[in-house]
Amino acid sequence: MKKFVISCPNCKKKMRILNKPAKYKCPSCGNIHKVGRIKLIFIAIKSFFVGIVDTIRDIKNNIVYKYNSAKATYRYMSQLKKNMKSDPNWSNYRTQQQEEKKMRDANKRSFKDFFKRKKK
Structure with a gap:
């Protein structure tokens, strides 16, 4: 059965109640409170709208987080690019990487070589 969390009218602390009218x-504090059907309907409607507000707040926070992450990444990449331009060792970095890859690939056997017979 579904439970709701309400605050005690006497001590203002939270308490759980079932979705049925009862005491x-x-x-x-130990005080006994009577909860009727009308109050249960009001609590259900209130919890529905609180859920909608929480969902909207979560969506907004996620959008803000992603925006800030993208902005920080952009700043980092622009700073990195600026440092790469001023450093003479970075100018040939990509060409060196491509040459190393070509050398690694040259030593690999091709797919056709796998099916060729070995010569004795």
């Missing part, structure tokens, strides 16, 4: 005892 509930507060675990903190």
